[in-house]
Amino acid sequence: MTISEQIKSDPTIQSTVEQLLSRCQKIQQQITGIKPSDPALKQSYDDAIKSFSHTRGGGLFFPYLSTGAGSGPFVELADGSVKYDLTCGIGVHIMGHSHPVVMKASIEAGLEDVTMQGNLQQNLNSKVLCDKMVELAKLDGSSQLDHCFLSSSGVMAGENALKMAMQKHAPASRVLAFERCFAGRSLAFSQINDKPAFRDGLPEILNVDYVPFYDVNDPEGSTTRAADTLNTHLTRYPKKHAAMFFELIQGEGGFHVGCENFHRTLMEICKKHDVAVLVDEVQTFARTHHPYAFQEFNLGDLVDIVWIGKAAQVCATLFTSEYVPRPGLVAQTYTASSATIASSIAILNELDGNGYFGENGKTAQIHQQFVDGFDAISSRHPELLTGPYGIGAMTGCTVHGGDYAKVTHLIHNLYDKGVIAFLAGANPTRLRFLVPVGSLEPNHIKEILEILEASLIETI
Template identity: 25%
Template sequence: MTNAELWARREQAVARGVGTMHQRFAARAKNAELWDVEGKRYIDFASGIAVNNTGHSDPRIVEAVKAQLDNFSHSCFQVNPYESYVALAEKLNAAAPGPSPKKSIFLTTGVEAVENAVKIARVATGRPGIIAFKGGFHGRTMMGMALTGKVAPYKVGFGPFPTDIYHVPYPVAYHGVTEQMSLEALDGLFKADIDPKRVAAIILEPVQGEGGFYAASPSFMQALRKLCDEHGMLLICDEIQTGFARTGKLFATEYSGIEPDLMTVAKAMAGGFPISGVVGKADIMDAAAPGGLGGTYGGSPLGCVAGLKVMEIIEQDNLCGRAVEIGELFKSRLLRMKGNGMSSIGEVRNLGAMIAMELVMDEEADRPDPELTGRIVRDAAEKGLTLLSCGIRGNVIRFLPALTASDDILNEGLDILEEVMSAD
């Protein structure tokens, strides 16, 4: 079976709304490498969109899941609970930022975690309003889309959306949006659109994912924490893409020195097995009545045992330290490329191994080059390198290699990137 044959079948069988970046069908994968159905090898700088931080098919995770399968695959935690759910909650509660006692719930997908964080925030405060940020991404359910600060392709034709959702600018220095501007926009929102006493929570990604890998500074995070405390609002940190060692800390929020009220987690949480969660201050998490939270597959035993093993691997293999090393390697190579005449690279930025380069025309930040971005992604795939684009203007290439990848593999992938960009 060829990629082309499978793509023709996909076009006939799968709904058009499911976008697919690469027309290459995975057959197997190991650590930071993937092979398609035709046997072609790829270096994977996507990691399933930041899911495989521990690499593809880590044998320690595989063995843990196999052992669980020998016992049972599903009982539903709300019917017959199991120890691995409780053990994973204990691990995350202890690891979450801040000194307050924590509790957790587990679900299946990232956006489910976001939906439940909003539910918890509203029931805990008795308020309806939620403030999110332009450029943010929080998923594709109705509430997820309402919170997401990007219209195309996520919101087009799907409205109306849930009400009492408000957006303000996210601080992006490269595009001239200062922290002060964002804080003033919040103040303006409170004067013109919603009384802060009606706001349940502010939600943000410590580093915007789909929005372009822009990081909120510690000072901005601290200002939000202070603002929330002043008005009795909750602060929700969406760590779905930033979590589990990707940024050089277990959670990116740790860089700011603040304690969020609620935190959403998913993606790299279980090394490729579907699970997500909300971790938060115990008194807030307990605001919902029994039966108000949960789901049939929420906290799957397979995901729980995989999640426990991921936490163990992160510690044993020092993946937080490795993320910092990977970020420095990429930053050095990309800046060297920029310095060697690749003027299309407008900015290189990273927090640990959450790395991006923004592509522009004539070195001007306000002249994005999404066409070049698309060509680089396509041409790199032809030469055996899997890349992802992102950004509200479609002109950012993001790098999310496995934190277990060797320097040799990483440099091989960067060599391909440099070759592709030199030829363009």
């Protein structure tokens, strides 16, 4: 037995871990619902927010600093308040806060060498995680994503994907992407984001040609328009495009859901022109009825490279054998900490093995409860809330007609009332919930919707 196995199987250590967990949970059980801030902590909290905003060189969107404690959908802030967290670090806490499965994995990993693991020297768990990510990617039986490379952020996983595509298709140097897309914040990816403010003052280092996204109100027309635009770009710059970026469900762009026929039509055109099909699943991973959104739309046979982040905890690029990079192209010091890698494995196993996916899975049921609630609010106040409502754990709606100022006001009002939500997209700006499906119960959803309705009326 290795020393590591001896530590993990040691009865004293095991029972101590169990005791630690149960004691933590007992204390966390005090968190049962929304709580106002503690007046005694107000001054120190306000000072901390002010000084942190200064140090990081810019104000925070919310006056949010958590203590690190939470329970399910609830998070405790350092001013003593407790709020529903439906933003979850922009999609990180998919299980909710302090989920027992995640805590157990982290505590156990904490018994190891807990520093960051890197790509040169990794622990066995990195292999376990890569295998799990590949196994999930091959569940549909059609994808050829046999390879997986871990990295430390969504944008870095995307950069690795782009480099693999560009190396294979050199000297093609242009890329294609959807209008309204968001890909991350590196210099290269700032060019791809269809948002001028995100590349303000930056040099142009990548040529990007945009294709309109799917319009749920005009499925056929929008598919034809997108295919025509794509063909026009490909004709204008023959053999110059290395890759097309597919965000199958737009996240930052406003929770717009694509469909199989739309994406398949465009992907087949890419294949015909030898353009790599790149799928950015940083936000969509683990949030639809399937582990990967490309499985939601049956696109496994067409996908060349996929990358994930957020809910996965550890970011990763998955690719087919055709895109295996030559030595030297992808490497980096960090992947993640041992605790994060262990948490990632635990979360993927929990989501995969405990009924979250599928048409009637936990995620779908939670989504339906929101949809029913949104419909009810919309029937009472059609001018205040409309669909579409997103998919799975990407639940959203259009509020106040999508007016940016009003939606921002609403989000701050919700925050004050104890619900942390976020916005997405422009024209319309939409309300988005990155739902912690691992811990949200029907009574929580009911209360959240009541608060939303009150807030909508108050912010007219």
